[in-house]
Amino acid sequence: MVLFPSTAIPDVAAHLSEAATSPALPLVHRPRRLRRTEGLRRMVRETVLTVDDLIYPMFVVEGSGQRQQVPSMPGCDRYSIDLLIEELQEVVGLGIGAIALFPLIPDHQKDNAGTESYNPTGLIPQTVRAIKQAFPQLLVITDVALDPYSTMGHDGIVQDGEILNDETVAVLVKQALAHAEAGADMVAPSDMMDGRIGAIRQALDAEGWINVGILAYSAKYASAYYGPFRDALESAPKFGDKKTYQMDAANAAEALKEVDLDIAEGADIVMVKPALAYLDIIHRIKQHTNLPVAAYNVSGEYAMVKAAAAQGWIDETAVMLETLTSIKRAGADVILTYFAKDAARALKAGG
Numbered sequence: 001m002v003l004f005p006s007t008a009i010p011d012v013a014a015h016l017s018e019a020a021t022s023p024a025l026p027l028v029h030r031p032r033r034l035r036r037t038e039g040l041r042r043m044v045r046e047t048v049l050t051v052d053d054l055i056y057p058m059f060v061v062e063g064s065g066q067r068q069q070v071p072s073m074p075g076c077d078r079y080s081i082d083l084l085i086e087e088l089q090e091v092v093g094l095g096i097g098a099i100a101l102f103p104l105i106p107d108h109q110k111d112n113a114g115t116e117s118y119n120p121t122g123l124i125p126q127t128v129r130a131i132k133q134a135f136p137q138l139l140v141i142t143d144v145a146l147d148p149y150s151t152m153g154h155d156g157i158v159q160d161g162e163i164l165n166d167e168t169v170a171v172l173v174k175q176a177l178a179h180a181e182a183g184a185d186m187v188a189p190s191d192m193m194d195g196r197i198g199a200i201r202q203a204l205d206a207e208g209w210i211n212v213g214i215l216a217y218s219a220k221y222a223s224a225y226y227g228p229f230r231d232a233l234e235s236a237p238k239f240g241d242k243k244t245y246q247m248d249a250a251n252a253a254e255a256l257k258e259v260d261l262d263i264a265e266g267a268d269i270v271m272v273k274p275a276l277a278y279l280d281i282i283h284r285i286k287q288h289t290n291l292p293v294a295a296y297n298v299s300g301e302y303a304m305v306k307a308a309a310a311q312g313w314i315d316e317t318a319v320m321l322e323t324l325t326s327i328k329r330a331g332a333d334v335i336l337t338y339f340a341k342d343a344a345r346a347l348k349a350g351g
């Protein structure tokens, strides 16, 4: 059936008669043949995003009956444990198999050494226990870093304006052990102190937690894309920036160095963060290692899509799926994304 006969358009008609009288075009390949129908496109599709690829980062707050919106992260609220468990019904129901937890710590529990971070009955250990009781199969990944617990909003102990490395690592080790003790499946050090992967691996093994994995934030950049996350946790640095420990956005070879170190120290999965402005880094790391590679589609990347969609400027679902697919195509085996629920729903509906 010809809906729109091309002969009806004068210029096209001219070209048609020209094509008919000239010899056949020497086209051996016509790539468009494989794009002709949805069935063909599906058959030759190289990258297929699935719900198994996704880890859902979630924010937890103390108390009960709490569900607090974060203006810069629409759709990603902070939950107290009771409501988090309710929310997880939906998350698990959508087929999402893994979550990453981040706490909002009240100011009175913060100090420079992040002491609350290794409280065995602190917010994260309590949350992990409750989740493991309700959803034993759900993979629970905990973030290991001091910033939510630090009066300074830094990922390490501060002395005279400097972030101390080895002293911080000692605290991170205690934090990781507290999370393992509570039942975390994996710990995810996001602090970028030197040597922390090895120190944590050694301590976990020494305490018998040989099956607790390490998802290492290996190539974590000093990025302006973390803004909305810092709103969610009220964890913005009180002075300066994070450039003495997080990586310079201009560097790529250094990412491979960080990855090599983390692998040598015992990382199970290496991560690149953020994702979108660093797709080349994801690609290089995937070529470089046989470990699974994770990428963090961070808060600012999420907020930009949500904001543009709210204005009606983009098609949110289409942009979300295109973005997540691009991260996977670049080489990520695993994607941490605040879009996990939306993506799971869209994929269920047929993408």
Ligand code: PBG
Pocket: 143, 144, 145, 146, 147, 155, 190, 191, 225, 226, 227, 228, 229, 230, 242, 297, 298, 299, 300
């Ligand atoms: C801090 C941490 C950050 C994120 C995860 N862990 C922010 C930072 O380094 O300041 C960012 C996540 C996001 O932006 O979505 N240890």
